[in-house]
Amino acid sequence: MNKKEFLAGLLKDKLGSDFLGQEVSSDHRLFVDIEKEALLPAVKLILEQGGRYQVGISYDDRKNHQSFALIHTLAFDRDGLLVALRAFAPGNNPEFDSITPVVPGAGWSEREYHDLLGLNFKGHPNPKRLVLSDDWPEGIYPLRQDVPHDLMPPSAEEVAFRLEQAPPGTSVIPFGPFHSSLHEPAHFSVYVDGEDIKGCEYRGFMTHRGIEKLGQTELTYNDVPFVAERICGICGSVHSTNYAQAVEAAAGLKIPQRAEFIRVVILELERLHSHLLWLGVAGHLIGFDTVFMQAWRIREKIMWLAESLTGNRKTYGLIIIGGVRRNITKEKAEDIRRVLQEVEKETLTLEKAIIKDKTIHKRTRGVGYLSKEDAIKWNLVGPVARARGLDIDVRRDHPYAAYDELKFDVPVAETGDVWGTLVVRLKEIYEAIKIIRQCLDKLAILPENEPLALELEGPIPAGKQGLSVVEAPRGEAVHYVLTGEENRPERWRVRAPTYPNLQAVPDMLLNNKLADFPIIVGSIDPCISCTDRVMVVELRERRVRIVARQELEKISRKMRLGR
Amino acid sequence: MKIVAVFINLVFFLLLAPFLEGVMRKITARVQSRQGPPLYQPYLDLLKLLRKENLVSAENWAFRLAPLLAFASMLAAVAILPLHGQENILSHEADLMTLIYLLTLSGFSVLIGALSSGNPFGSVGASREMMTIIMLEPVLAMTIILGAVRNGTMSLPGALQGVASTESFSYFLMLAVYLLALQAFVSRQPFDIPEAEVEILEGPYIEYSGPNYALFRYTLNIKRTFYAWLLAGGFLSFLRPANLFLDLLLQTALIILLFGLISVVGATHPRFRIDQAIKYYALLIVLSLLAVGLGVSGL
């Protein structure tokens, strides 16, 4: 009996009449419908079996069932199984039991749906506003279907997020919303005692672009990959591939083998450039700009390679549903091999020059420490988790595209600090090179004129669920698609790797020095734009208000001394 | 001649200081495989800053006064330096205590400016700057005092000549300590802790802009030049040629060489944390005290 049947049986046994049904799906996905009262016990049950919480997904289903749906997904990494528990709450009283007390990592998902769909979560420890801007009117829930995607409520002034009081004996240093160590807008209110960090509060989601809502209301299936790619400036292909896989899973499509390998090549090229980018940024954040420049010099070769392969440096635009758009020919493959060899050699030189540098050890060892237990508690993913001894990698555990035919190692470090992250990321560069070489070997065997994309036969059926995971350079990204009418998804949910990792940052910061703040936050490689992707088209009126200089100074003064 | 010497000092430092920053930026850029800005870029930067509007973000006199005080005291400090080993017209009014005092005053002006701005990053920067001053000023003082002890005089030309007396063991110890401290004196990596761009956004200078900031920049440039000069005109003054012009040329060359070294060290190190730096400074203080002790006992 495989794990899927075992879990389904277990849930059926323990929940009894609360178990409503099970959707037919592949061996690696288990979609279960349960009563909403049974959600918390079911999540507990699955956690006891060794499940890892991924994300909460919710959507407005009042059109079909007069209810709101809430899905919790959990992963069994050893068994390659993803479990999705779906429950419905009536449309006039959308209330669920909060699972945050059991799974702290679910806190953000629940706060998000409180903001966006007006769901209430009984027993949530910190039901503050998370996603919506502070001046968004109460009672309007932008992800509900009756709210248009381009709703623009008038903006308000003099509304601010209610930050917590600093604990006694500490003062507040505001990192953000704009700070040179945060490359995107986010606000960390850091409580310091002298130079020691005693706590911090995070307020983010300042760059909502309403991408999910857009995908559900305006775009068609094949438009979304190009928009999904713009969720993130670094791991764009991850999101478009992930979305395409989710749709393909929901529609039951099997893409051509050649397209699978091309997808892997692109994903691994992206990982290469992202890891080198991060290595550089990490150097910059500890004040070592030479590492920054040299790592980026090596990275530039990959960017140019990607440009000649796909037509652009970053937004590759290669993925469509059912396959890819461009081929990797023999000549292109030779180019890739040549660049890979250079990159491998130069990365090795750089690694040798910095790996034993005592001054770098001084700034990274023991910094941002989190134990393995905490890493599990916060459901960390990616190199951040692997640096803390968690041996998880979606590419190996839940193989997608062509990863099941490739051989590679998953580097794991036990130090639990920034240094571990650095080592893991450095080693992954060589693994990525190894993977691409294997793919090129395979591509050379496959017939070159094989079609690159499936021709879709008829429309994609509505109401099917698709769940896909992809190992982005930063960790596991999750996409959920519920297919809908009118050639577009009914619900498309994106969970970027930063989403769980960022929730653990306050714990990582605790009792470190203020000077280490940039590298600790930088160590998870926070992608604010991934995390904030969602939701609401937050178009403020472009009202120009002319502020006299003195007034402006006064305002800034007031804000600074206000707290 | 004694009056002209003062002006030669001022012109020498005012002209050379931005150029040296240019050298530093060029070499740093080279280590980072970049083109880097042209050597005269810092002059343009200063001119641009000076032409900008002066944004005063704190409504108190200390904030306005701080850059002026910092710049003025730094100018005064370089004005009283002996030129070509000779005393100038100010030498009677100013001895080595005056020099130490003026340098400290310049450092404290930065602190005053940072604290009066009320910016939280400024305060963190100021507290780091304060620790740095407290730990580093003794090293500088010991260097000059060692010279004074050797020559038995408090006058600047005498003391600086004393610094260069190579026949003793304490000279070499002090030279080593000074070289080890140089990176911190000029606040480059790994010791640019008070400014630390990615952590506290230039710390003490965060609220300054336009001409006020230009003055601080200029002060910092002259300060760096001074510390490099102290090596060329102090420790190595036994190399001094007889001709004044040749002397200035040699000093310039030595200073540029030193800046090259500073840039290379700066470009190959990450920034230390303040607690790590303090330990290093403490070691330097102990060593410099040891050197003075040796000097007093004639070694």
Add this chain to the structure above:
Amino acid sequence: MWLWNKIKQLAISWKSGVVTLRYPFEPRPAPAGFRGQPIWDHTKCIGCAGCANHCPARTIFLRDICQEIRILLYDSSRCTYCGRCADLCPEKAITMGDHYELATENRPDITQTIELFMMTCQRCGRCYDLEIKNSLDKLHTLGYRYDSLEVGKVSRQNTAEFSPDLLEKTKTYERPKQLEK
């Protein structure tokens, strides 16, 4: 050990040399296959609206202004250069150019307009009916930020299902006053 590491780091810089380009002064041509500005070949275009229907950014607009004339308008200010239009064009009338320095103060610089003379159907006398709600009209009514490419600005409109009293609520909504200290 410390010194050896530093020498290794300096050696990397020494070997690689200066790699940055004097970019705006020296041009950097894009490689073959680069997806730059799309260019329409008006002699090949048949006005099928395939590009307009599949543009993910909705930057291509098609409209019949009279019986014979069909206008194609491309506004690159929102274009993502995905090249989807070029892929789908049945007549290969669109090529992705290699031009990428497109910043301008003047929007017409990056806008392309094609006037196409259409034939009329011999049987019914018309080829395209403006009155019927079809996907081309939808392109006009739905959209993103500035919905109407025709007027080039934001049109604040709402989808049909949205209840008017909810919108009313947003207008009259009492904002929270400034937070108490």
